[in-house]
Amino acid sequence: MNRIVVLLLLLVPGLAAAAREPAQYTLRYDAASRVMRVSLCLDRAAARQRFAGDATAPDHVRDLSRSSGASLQRDGDGWNARDWRAGECLRWHADLGRIADANAHRSSLRASETITDPGGWLLMASGIEAADASVELPAGIAMSAPWTPLPSPDATRRYRIVHTPTDWLARLAIGHLSETTIERPGGRLHVAIGGKSDVAQRARLLAWLGRVSDAATTAYGRLPLADVQVLVIPVGAQREAVVFGQSTRGQGNGLSLFVDPSRDARAFERDWIAVHELSHLFHPHLGARGAWLAEGLATYLQNVLRARAGLLTPAQAWAELADGFARGRAATPRDRAPTLEHASLAMETDHGYGRVYWSGTAYWLVVDLELRRSSGGRLGVDEALRRFDACCLAKQDWTPQAFVERLDALLGTDVFARRWHEYRGLAQFPDIPALDDPADAAVRAAIMRAKDRSDAKSKAKD
Numbered sequence: 001m002n003r004i005v006v007l008l009l010l011l012v013p014g015l016a017a018a019a020r021e022p023a024q025y026t027l028r029y030d031a032a033s034r035v036m037r038v039s040l041c042l043d044r045a046a047a048r049q050r051f052a053g054d055a056t057a058p059d060h061v062r063d064l065s066r067s068s069g070a071s072l073q074r075d076g077d078g079w080n081a082r083d084w085r086a087g088e089c090l091r092w093h094a095d096l097g098r099i100a101d102a103n104a105h106r107s108s109l110r111a112s113e114t115i116t117d118p119g120g121w122l123l124m125a126s127g128i129e130a131a132d133a134s135v136e137l138p139a140g141i142a143m144s145a146p147w148t149p150l151p152s153p154d155a156t157r158r159y160r161i162v163h164t165p166t167d168w169l170a171r172l173a174i175g176h177l178s179e180t181t182i183e184r185p186g187g188r189l190h191v192a193i194g195g196k197s198d199v200a201q202r203a204r205l206l207a208w209l210g211r212v213s214d215a216a217t218t219a220y221g222r223l224p225l226a227d228v229q230v231l232v233i234p235v236g237a238q239r240e241a242v243v244f245g246q247s248t249r250g251q252g253n254g255l256s257l258f259v260d261p262s263r264d265a266r267a268f269e270r271d272w273i274a275v276h277e278l279s280h281l282f283h284p285h286l287g288a289r290g291a292w293l294a295e296g297l298a299t300y301l302q303n304v305l306r307a308r309a310g311l312l313t314p315a316q317a318w319a320e321l322a323d324g325f326a327r328g329r330a331a332t333p334r335d336r337a338p339t340l341e342h343a344s345l346a347m348e349t350d351h352g353y354g355r356v357y358w359s360g361t362a363y364w365l366v367v368d369l370e371l372r373r374s375s376g377g378r379l380g381v382d383e384a385l386r387r388f389d390a391c392c393l394a395k396q397d398w399t400p401q402a403f404v405e406r407l408d409a410l411l412g413t414d415v416f417a418r419r420w421h422e423y424r425g426l427a428q429f430p431d432i433p434a435l436d437d438p439a440d441a442a443v444r445a446a447i448m449r450a451k452d453r454s455d456a457k458s459k460a461k462d
């Protein structure tokens with residue numbers, strides 16, 4: 001084959017598709033019935049191919065069939081297909097309306113969108129790490145998913161879906177959503193705002209999310225992840241501007257914020273939940289055992305980053321931390337308390353949030369102070385997270401120990417792992433360093449001050 005022919009073959013789009021992911025989803029949504037029809041085609045043959053979703057999938061997947069007409073065998077939470085042929089497709093549909101209504105029934109927060117966890121109905125093919133998806137929606141209907149958007153030549157939406165463990169939470173919303181992208185150095189927030197909001201309210205929500213994004217970039221000058229789903233669900237009149245938030249890791253990175261859009265801009269500026277949830281993007285998935293590390297980091301950063309972005313004064317941020325430590329201490333049983341690690345593992349059933357969150361916050365403050373003191377301000381939690389982002393954040397799953405050991409390796413220190421060993425075994429609330437010690441005044445001021453990145457850049461150019 002001569003060179004020109006090779007070049008022409010590469011330029012023909014259909015042939016270049018040979019390099020695409022081996023798995024290809026096609027999703028078609030019908031707004032009237034709220035049913036999603038799915039097909040999943042695999043390029044490669046297999047003697048035995050398994051398909052599975054989370055534990056609820058067998059209840060949600062309907063009319064499952066193979067394009068070859070061959071049979072499927074149910075096996076636990078999934079299905080097996082023998083003699084899978086190259087190019088064969090699996091087809092099914094899921095009644096998203098019914099799934100969403102059943103979930104909404106268990107929640108006090110009412111949304112007008114169809115919200116489901118795609119882990120419960122989007123079957124994944126085993127042995128495949130990621131898949132491409134094309135999604136067809138009726139006119140006027142939009143979708144918010146944790147998947148990475150891909151360029152599309154037409155009205156069909158295209159995405160890359162990474163396969164994560166099926167028990168990791170994800171949210172997919174379909175309805176009259178208004179979509180906007182917020183770009184900051186390092187990444188994009190794919191914002192979708194639910195239907196129960198007017199134009200002025202949406203403008204106010206976007207201005208607020210812009211400030212929240214700015215706060216996130218004060219950690220080390222950029223967002224930690226390239227693509228993040230931000231699902232904003234108005235849920236009517238509430239006592240606070242933001243009533244509930246959650247970061248999710250299933251099938252990509254996302255955060256959900258349940259808001260009262262009628263609240264004024266100042267009420268949103270007082271909110272801590274959005275910065276907290278965005279701060280979870282700085283660490284990897286750490287599981288229930290690492291909940292104290294994860295919640296501690298997000299709780300520490302929710303105060304530090306808001307102070308740097310001007311959403312709090314440094315004095316207010318220190319007061320928030322001191323109040324939180326007092327609440328955490330009060331929430332810790334005086335005797336026969338389980339270790340912090342055990343309290344983390346039992347947090348969701350025991351609702352022992354106060355102790356777990358604020359013990360973890362103390363960990364990150366103590367480590368940050370120690371690093372900054374010993375390095376003359378050169379190192380700190382920011383610098384550790386920046387280096388972790390550069391090498392390691394894209395890998396999905398870390399044990400807590402591997403995470404802290406890597407942070408130490410990146411800085412040439414031992415403080416992360418040393419304090420981690422100490423804290424995980426604590427049976428009481430940790431000792432908090434004095435937050436008014438004059439010897440630490442400069443270090444405390446540096447923690448709450450944004451670094452001037454543009455200045456650092458222009459100096460590097462000289």
Ligand SMILES: [Zn+2]
Pocket residue numbers: 276277280294295298
């Ligand atoms: Zn959290």
